[in-house]
Amino acid sequence: KMEDINLKLSTVDLNRDSNTETEPVTLPGIASQCGEDEYLVKTIEWKDKTIRIITQNVAICNVLFLRGDLDIQPPDREIVKFEYLVERLGDYLLNHASQEEVTPRKLEKRRATSEYDLDDALSILPNLKVGLDVNVKFDSIHGFEPTKELAMFDLFNVDLVHGWIADPQDIETYDTVVNTCKSYNHIVEYIVQADEINSRTNQQPLTLEDEEKLHQGFIATEFLNNTATQLTYFGLELLLNSIPIDSLFVLFRNNHFSTVYRHTDGLFMLVTDSGLVLERSVIWENITDIDQGASQFYNGNFKTRQEEDALNKDINADLE
Incomplete structure (x- = not known):
């Protein structure tokens, strides 16, 4: 059936290719005990504070962690189960949905995209583990066929975009x-x-x-x-020009949802590979081309390892 030919989004991104080499990392002993429905927790620096994210890419969760809307408890927790994340997301919806002021514009948007309510969203949350179906439209960064699953992003106030845009000049x-x-x-x-x-x-x-x-x-x-990477240069330019600086959003690309930050210097994707859970200097990866051929890793202050080493060298020289 043709309706079955949807892009399947895996919310767990463990095999994303990168041309940037990283040093081998020895994972803590607890990592070997991590089950299929368990995610490693990574501590990162973010805007002059320390927060924790999950290494597998359940992008909605990481956006909420970065925004400070959710956190992982207790503070020494090294692994979280998927059920724990669903509970936290459900609690967030229950606590915020009733407080949200439904303006005429928001109501119109909901009716235009898809009829949904809190019960719909709560029933859809478990699907984040296996992925969501999405049907992309190629004329806008917000071009997706309306579904109740994708309308869930509105309930979390998380912007979902893509850069798979056809160039009007062609x-x-x-x-x-x-x-x-x-x-x-x-x-x-x-x-x-x-x-x-x-x-x-x-x-x-x-x-x-x-x-x-x-x-x-x-x-x-x-x-x-x-456009095999599901990103075009025209789409990349649209993202840069359309997304406000200092914004967190979810980007659909390469059949995955990724957490992305619009920095003054460009777009930076949160690194969620579990193999880099101990790398405090590998937090973000910049998006500068359509195939990540020129991408680099950055720390929590958006400095490359070379920039970080040079800064530390200068500091040490001043102390001598």
Whole structure:
């Protein structure tokens, strides 16, 4: 069924490739006891204070931790279970939903996106472990097909965006992807349809309609092949120009939800690899291109290891 061809988002990002080399890390003994539904806790420096995040990428949780809306208790906790996170998220919704002032604009937005309520959100929370289905639209950083699952982000007041945007200057691709196909699911439908037409070309002559569908399928295939990382340079520029500085948000990219911060120097993605749980100097990774080929790791003060070493060297020299 075509409706089953959705992008599956895994909220646990353990295998993301990076061209930036890091020193090998020896994990604490407790890490080897970490089960499938258990997440390591990492202590980081954030805006002149110490907070704790979870290493697997349940992005909504980490945004709330960074905002100070939630924290991990007790303070010496090294591992959290998924059930613990669901309980904390549920408590947050129960405590904040009743306090939120529902303005006419918010009410209109809810009706336009998807009808949902607190009970819907609470029932959806367990799905964060296995991932959420999302259908991307390629004309806006907020372009997603409305679902109750994604409307849950509104309840947490977390901005969900993507940078998988077609460039309007590529008129033919933009017209096919945005105006004709409109969304990822429909792109897949057009590609499948073109393949079916192509498979019977030797049996009967093509109609003008068939030729048009073949061409649209070709354009759609080229677009997906050329944007395999689900980020375009046009989309990256839109993110930089649209997201306010000093904002935390969730970015859909590479079939994952990632926690991202809009710094004055650009976009920085929270590093959630469990293998780097002990690396206090590896907290953020900058997003400067579509395939992370030029990315670097940064500490909690947004300094690279080289910058941090140089600063420490200068401090030591002043003390001598």
